Amino acid sequence: MRKxxxxxxxxxxKHKRALDRERRVTWAFSPVSRVKQSKKTYRRARGKPLADEERHQA
Structure with a gap:
């Protein structure tokens, strides 16, 4: 690489990012996708509680 x-x-x-990019190629998996989500954070996609009427019909 360099002398x-x-x-x-x-x-x-810029050079730090280039080095990181080179090293990241050899990783077997993406560490970003391996982060466990906190249960305390609000997630809109998570199911909403059903109303009483909807529970009886389901």
Whole structure:
């Protein structure tokens, strides 16, 4: 890659992102998709509680 490696702290943001992109190619899975969702957060897609009338019909 380079003749004299430079510490990561001294690299520009652009070069850091390029290095990360190179390393990410070798990952077997995406770590972003592996994050467990908190039960405390509000999610609109989660089912809404049914009204009494709808429960009896279902």
């Amino acid at each position: 004299n490696p430079v510490s990561r702290n001294k690299l520009s943001k």
